[in-house]
Amino acid sequence: MTTIEFFHDAVCGWCYLLSPRLRKIAAKYPVKIVHRAFVLQRDEQDMIARFGSMAQAKREILQHWEQCQRFAEHPKLINIEGMRAAPFDYPTGYLAALYAKAAEQIGGQQAHWDFFDAVQCAHLYEARNIADVQVLDEIAKAQSFEYAELLAILYSPEIKQAVLKDNLRSDSFGIRSIPSIVINGVRVVSQTLSLDQLEQLVATHVDSELLEEKL
Numbered sequence: 001m002t003t004i005e006f007f008h009d010a011v012c013g014w015c016y017l018l019s020p021r022l023r024k025i026a027a028k029y030p031v032k033i034v035h036r037a038f039v040l041q042r043d044e045q046d047m048i049a050r051f052g053s054m055a056q057a058k059r060e061i062l063q064h065w066e067q068c069q070r071f072a073e074h075p076k077l078i079n080i081e082g083m084r085a086a087p088f089d090y091p092t093g094y095l096a097a098l099y100a101k102a103a104e105q106i107g108g109q110q111a112h113w114d115f116f117d118a119v120q121c122a123h124l125y126e127a128r129n130i131a132d133v134q135v136l137d138e139i140a141k142a143q144s145f146e147y148a149e150l151l152a153i154l155y156s157p158e159i160k161q162a163v164l165k166d167n168l169r170s171d172s173f174g175i176r177s178i179p180s181i182v183i184n185g186v187r188v189v190s191q192t193l194s195l196d197q198l199e200q201l202v203a204t205h206v207d208s209e210l211l212e213e214k215l
Contacts (some may be wrong), residue, residue: 002031003206005182007038007170010096010119010130011061013068014192015076016181019117021195022181028199029206035104036166037097038178047092058083058090059122065124071192080126091123091131094163099136101162102154107145115143162192 006022007016026033041047044054051057060082069078083090096119104112118139122128128135141147153159171181173188180190183205193201 002029002202002209004031004183004202005033005034005035005036005169007166007175007178007182008116008179009040009093009178010100011037011040011091011126012059012178013065015126016069016078016120017063017072018113018179018181018192018198019113019120021193021198022196023113025198025202028185031202031206033109033113035100035116036169037101037163038170038175038180039092039097039163040095040165040178041092042094044089047090054089058114059081060104061090062172064102068097071154071194072149076118077121079125079127083124086129088129088132091129093130095133095151096130096136097163098154098159099140099150101166102150103143103145105153105159111145115140118142122154193207 004025006018006024010128011023022033025031047054047057051060052183060083065078065080069075069080072078080169088173096116100116101110103115119130119136122139128137136148137159140150173180173182175182175188175190177190179192180188181193182188183201187205189201
């Protein structure tokens with residue numbers, strides 16, 4: 001079976017476009033999707049180091065959102081004006097990554113994916129602060145796993161190590177931007193593929209594997 005590792009951050013607009021496309025691929029082809037946390041900035045200090053100030057971070061990132069909107073199947077699901085008007089600084093995705101890896105430990109890759117997509121919707125469409133524990137708790141409680149189980153492991157060394165391990169794995173592939181996918185631990189694609197491009201790429205790998213099985 002073809003394995004696709006999906007490196008992402010909950011604050012990433014391009015990841016927001018790629019995730020539903022990957023869901024369509026997973027529904028059509030015999031592939032395994034493995035979710036990898038790729039935290040762009042861990043905290044406010046990282047944001048300031050990258051952008052110069054929190055205000056500049058929000059301005060520049062919302063320009064990225066405008067680009068994402070132009071390539072989105074559903075542009076209205078990217079709420080640029082809502083985030084621009086939001087009273088909080090632009091959030092980082094580190095806390096959301098901890099929650100997602102905790103969800104994964106409880107419910108596997110599907111639990112990670114469902115939580116990740118719900119957080120991205122809260123961030124890019126509902127313009128909520130996904131660096132806020134209360135927001136993430138509310139999203140977690142709406143998932144299929146037991147919230148109490150997640151809370152018990154959320155800040156454990158194991159979960160923090162899981163996030164770090166994913167970031168180190170991205171380093172091993174030379175990944176510097178997201179979204180990135182890695183196919184069968186070999187092929188690295190660091191761009192937001194359209195559904196047609198993604199399907200063509202995956203179909204080629206799946207067909208090749210089926211051919212090898214017959215030989």
